[in-house]
Amino acid sequence: MILAAGLGTRLRPLTNLMPKPMAPVLNVPVMEHIAVLLGEHGFTEVVCNLSYMPEAIRERFGDGSEWGIALSYSDEPEPLGTAGGVGKVRDFLTETDSFLVISGDALTDIDLAEMRSAHESNDGIATLATKRVNDTTQFGVAITAEDGRIQGFQEKPDPAEALSDLANCGIYMFKREIFDYFPEPGARSPAGGDQQPEGFVDWATDVFPALLEHDVAFHSHEIDDYWNDIGSVGEYVQGNVDALEGAVRVNAPGQDAGEGIRAGPGSSFEGAWLKAPVLIGSGCRIDPGAGLYGPVVVGDGAEIGDGARLRHAVVLPAASVPPDAVVFGGVYGSRPL
Numbered sequence: 001m002i003l004a005a006g007l008g009t010r011l012r013p014l015t016n017l018m019p020k021p022m023a024p025v026l027n028v029p030v031m032e033h034i035a036v037l038l039g040e041h042g043f044t045e046v047v048c049n050l051s052y053m054p055e056a057i058r059e060r061f062g063d064g065s066e067w068g069i070a071l072s073y074s075d076e077p078e079p080l081g082t083a084g085g086v087g088k089v090r091d092f093l094t095e096t097d098s099f100l101v102i103s104g105d106a107l108t109d110i111d112l113a114e115m116r117s118a119h120e121s122n123d124g125i126a127t128l129a130t131k132r133v134n135d136t137t138q139f140g141v142a143i144t145a146e147d148g149r150i151q152g153f154q155e156k157p158d159p160a161e162a163l164s165d166l167a168n169c170g171i172y173m174f175k176r177e178i179f180d181y182f183p184e185p186g187a188r189s190p191a192g193g194d195q196q197p198e199g200f201v202d203w204a205t206d207v208f209p210a211l212l213e214h215d216v217a218f219h220s221h222e223i224d225d226y227w228n229d230i231g232s233v234g235e236y237v238q239g240n241v242d243a244l245e246g247a248v249r250v251n252a253p254g255q256d257a258g259e260g261i262r263a264g265p266g267s268s269f270e271g272a273w274l275k276a277p278v279l280i281g282s283g284c285r286i287d288p289g290a291g292l293y294g295p296v297v298v299g300d301g302a303e304i305g306d307g308a309r310l311r312h313a314v315v316l317p318a319a320s321v322p323p324d325a326v327v328f329g330g331v332y333g334s335r336p337l
Helices: 030-040 056-063 079-087 112-121 175-181 202-212 235-242
Strands: 002-004 045-050 069-073 098-102 126-132 142-144 150-155 168-176 219-222 262-263 273-274 278-280 291-298 309-315 324-326
Touching: 002 030, 002 079, 030 056, 030 098, 045 056, 045 079, 056 069, 079 202, 079 219, 098 112, 112 126, 112 168, 112 219, 126 142, 142 219, 168 175, 175 202, 235 291, 235 309
Parallel strands: 002 045, 002 098, 045 069, 126 219, 262 278, 273 291, 278 291, 291 309, 309 324
Antiparallel strands: 098 168, 126 168, 142 150, 142 168
């Protein structure tokens, strides 16, 4: 299951324009990188939950066949929490003994085959991908025993109080019995507030505490692979930079147009000054005299005016950077009227 129903509030104002899974990384929606990853690892039967701007995702991905998956959708008029959307499609997910849940709005090249092997080899009901982080204040962290069995969690602890630096990546493999530990119908989640919809369930406050309370084994699978939850504009830019520089294994569109330069069809940049790495989308116009000091990603149909200077930046599709503008360390876009 691809989780794609979140509001992406931490990524505003970008998510005022698009749902977070549609945020482009190397001019490709981040969820498309996830779809490719699933197909490469043999996860071909996929369901995706939708809530915020759902048509943008439906129109882009359709039935998923372009990416080698069979994709269906589960609509959530009101978001059902981190686990409620999974519970809503339990009939689909329990057709097999185990299933994968992965965020559609995070950038990763996780080895899912390795995680599957770990999940099948341990005696637990669940396997959670975790990764060591420097700043625990931005993540929920898992406290584990020496054998990887999870003993508890801390939510965004201060480093001085953190008992672990293993961030929960929001990538899970579950046995079908996980649903035995979901709240009873009609139960109210502490994470859902007073107006929570029927079926709202949260992993951190409802399901995982139930596993701990009943002494049910579940395990951490620590990864060295790239993972970025794109939780802020700064992390979004860094994700694009990392992808451009090859720190994460994802495909970049376009053709080679010089060492460290890629460009899509229909783009003009003759007379512009380009310093690698730079990715220029399709149908772009880079005026003579403009300077792109990589890492820079320019979205499809964007225009860069004469004398503009860009560095460590992402220009969104169809945006127009005016002449002599300076864009450094951020995202440049144009809000539709």
